Amino acid sequence: MSELQITMLGPSGVGKTTLLTAMYEQFESNIGSTDLQLTPDEDSSAILQDTLIDLKSLLDAFEAKGGIQGTEAIGGPDSLRSFTFGLGKKGKKPSLTLRFRDYPGGYHAAKSTKDEKEFLRNLIVESHVILVAIDAPSLMEQNGRYHERINRPQQIKDLFKDAYSTRDANEPKMIIFAPVKCEKYLKKQQKNILEEAIKSGYSSLLDHFRSESLSSWVVSVLTPVQTVGNVVLSRIEADDKGNPHFYFRKTRHDAKYEPRDSEQPLRYLLRFLLKIHLDSRSWGKFNFIRGWLGIDNHLQKAVDEFARGCKTSDGFTILQGESWLKI
Numbered sequence: 359m360s361e362l363q364i365t366m367l368g369p370s371g372v373g374k375t376t377l378l379t380a381m382y383e384q385f386e387s388n389i390g391s392t393d394l395q396l397t398p399d400e401d402s403s404a405i406l407q408d409t410l411i412d413l414k415s416l417l418d419a420f421e422a423k424g425g426i427q428g429t430e431a432i433g434g435p436d437s438l439r440s441f442t443f444g445l446g447k448k449g450k451k452p453s454l455t456l457r458f459r460d461y462p463g464g465y466h467a468a469k470s471t472k473d474e475k476e477f478l479r480n481l482i483v484e485s486h487v488i489l490v491a492i493d494a495p496s497l498m499e500q501n502g503r504y505h506e507r508i509n510r511p512q513q514i515k516d517l518f519k520d521a522y523s524t525r526d527a528n529e530p531k532m533i534i535f536a537p538v539k540c541e542k543y544l545k546k547q548q549k550n551i552l553e554e555a556i557k558s559g560y561s562s563l564l565d566h567f568r569s570e571s572l573s574s575w576v577v578s579v580l581t582p583v584q585t586v587g588n589v590v591l592s593r594i595e596a597d598d599k600g601n602p603h604f605y606f607r608k609t610r611h612d613a614k615y616e617p618r619d620s621e622q623p624l625r626y627l628l629r630f631l632l633k634i635h636l637d638s639r640s641w642g643k644f645n646f647i648r649g650w651l652g653i654d655n656h657l658q659k660a661v662d663e664f665a666r667g668c669k670t671s672d673g674f675t676i677l678q679g680e681s682w683l684k685i
């Protein structure tokens with residue numbers, strides 16, 4: 359079966375695993391009448407269920423930190439499992455595998471081992487799609503005071519720069535910037551503030567994507583996701599070492615886990631695949647997509663329908679490579 363590799367990228371505690379969980383949990387409820395189905399393999403399903411139970415039992419007030427259960431890899435990077443989902447038509451055997459790679463954000467720390475650094479680089483080289491999870495409060499509060507420390511944009515830029523210096527020049531890549539914990543910044547009057555903050559907080563990386571060697575191959579989008587929903591940032595406290603602690607509280611005592619827009623990254627991803635399918639050029643490693651959608655018109659129609667639900671306002675926007683998403 360054809361397989362697409364997707365990396366959840368970001369330092370510890372930004373929200374990679376929560377985002378993956380919300381994408382998985384919300385897919386069913388958001389596909390509406392579309393004839394698509396996403397089926398996790400048994401192990402992935404069990405692990406994501408555990409994360410989901412944690413998310414649903416968040417207290418009225420809680421601190422967001424290094425993973426609800428920080429992702430662990432006791433046996434080193436090689437022991438990390440991936441999360442695989444079969445994608446296909448409802449009630450039929452899946453015809454495409456989406457393989458998500460999640461890892462402990464500690465791999466971004468200065469003290470990470472050589473193996474861990476190498477692992478991260480390889481993930482970026484090998485993935486067709488990369489989701490950059492962004493801790494929105496660090497970027498937005500106190501003039502972005504904690505952005506560098508928590509989101510490590512400069513290091514992320516260096517990682518991309520290094521990984522893409524040797525990439526197959528004929529292979530498009532999709533980078534999805536997904537700010538999370540952003541409930542507070544999506545209010546009407548703040549609409550563009552988050553977008554502007556992302557553009558300036560990641561300007562060095564975005565400039566790199568616009569450089570001559572990458573500008574025609576990199577497509578990047580911005581999809582703010584509320585991976586928990588019904589919670590708001592209540593306060594930030596810095597400890598003795600100057601490390602910030604972010605505290606959230608529920609909007610109401612009985613407020614439920616209610617992620618919003620968490621299927622949007624998948625919509626953009628499928629829109630990208632559909633475009634690659636419809637275009638007639640040869641796309642190197644991506645050519646398998648043509649095979650995937652080519653055999654089944656109904657599937658192509660279902661993907662098309664789902665992809666047309668990409669939001670393009672209220673903080674959602676295409677940052678680069680719009681032509682890769684015209685369907």
Ligand SMILES: Nc1nc2c(ncn2[C@@H]2O[C@H](COP(=O)(O)OP(=O)(O)OP(=O)(O)O)[C@@H](O)[C@H]2O)c(=O)[nH]1
Nearest residue numbers: 371372373374375376422425426428429463539585
């Ligand atoms: N309020 C709010 N909290 C969130 C959101 N997304 C994640 N969190 C909280 O942020 C914390 C860290 O989330 P994780 O998904 O475990 O972070 P991670 O990037 O996987 O961390 P590592 O596994 O350590 O690399 C948890 O306490 C979550 O409950 C969100 O959208 N809103």
Ligand SMILES: [Mg+2]
Nearest residue numbers: 375425428429
């Ligand atoms: Mg994690």
